[in-house]
Amino acid sequence: MAIPDQVVQKVAESKFLTVLTGAGISAESGVPTFRGQDGLWKNYRAEELATPEAFQKDPKLVWEWYDWRRGIVGDANPNPGHEAISRLEKSAPNFYLITQNVDGLHERAGSCKIVELHGNIWKMRCVKEGTIKTDLTVPLENLPPHCECGALLRPHIVWFGESLWPDSIETAFLVAEECDCMLVVGTSAVVQPAASLPLVTKRAGGFVVEINAEPTPISDMTDSSILGKSGEILPELEYLVSKRK
Ligand code: BJW
Secondary structure (H helix, E strand, O other): OOOOHHHHHHHHHOOOEEEEEOOHHHHOOOOOOOOOHHHOEOOEOHHHHOOHHHHHHOHHHHHHHHHHHHHHHHHOOOOHHHHHHHHHHHHOOOEEEEEOOOOOHHHHOOOOOEEEOOEEEEEEEEOOOOOEEEOOOOOOOOOOOEOOOOOEEEEEEOOOOOOOOHHHHHHHHHHHHHOOEEEEEOOOOOOOOHHHHHHHHHHOOOEEEEEEOOOOOOHHHOOEEEEOOHHHHHHHHHHHHHHHO
């Protein structure tokens, strides 16, 4: 789908550009999305595994799921969509990337100003001490992993029913309110509070553009909804914007 000229113009003249991403941006890197057909693991949905209750009941099962995903993410590389976002950051006067993804691919593509709303798949947290460590081992030995203190380690990730970390959610809402243009990329926009961020931008008078493979519940409130693959649309948008500046 062609990129409307108004979108190119708004991004080019933006004084504060924000990008909100979801699992769809990493789909072209081979990382499964949550709500697509490929989002299932052993017939479990994310909602059945990404909860404190699931971890309490069967930590080994939950860790097996994360170990499987760490394997996929470890083999994946940033795609042209991640790279275009990184270039947009470098050319924007003011920029923030808010990602719901835990795969770390934005950072690997060179993005710097990032808030990882839902955590990071390479980090683990002691359930007793709250200490956080990074562990890049794939596959993990002896599931579930334990802290040196003897307590269980859990993924340093925000599960359903858990509050987001105050620092990251405060930054995200502030950025959503202050930016004049937001690109919403590859998210089904059903998980709160992330799904509210484009509405915050819209209500504050900002221009909101959605780039997604299919329409979502927020499509109607956006200023422009571009249907297609982010790995194709974002590089084209970034190229057109760079020519306009
Ligand atoms: C492409 C593409 C391509 C594909 N190019 N596009 C208010 C109202 C209702 C409910 C709630 C509410 N507030 C809180 C809740 C409860 C809950 C919630 O939102 N539930 C909904 C499901 C209804 N939220 C929470 O529990 C949050 N906590 C919270 O708010 O605390 C306070 C509170 C608690 C309880 C009650 C009330 C208040 C925490 C949410 C944590 C979400 N965590 C997860 C799992 C992390 C685990 C992990 O990664 O291991 O984060 S859920 C999962 O969904 C993951 C994702 O980050 C998140 C969003 O998914 P995303 O990124 O949008 O992916 P998909 O798969 O859904 O969509 C991909 C899209 O890409 C699709 O549209 C494709 O078409 C598209 N696409 N290829 C472009 N190439």
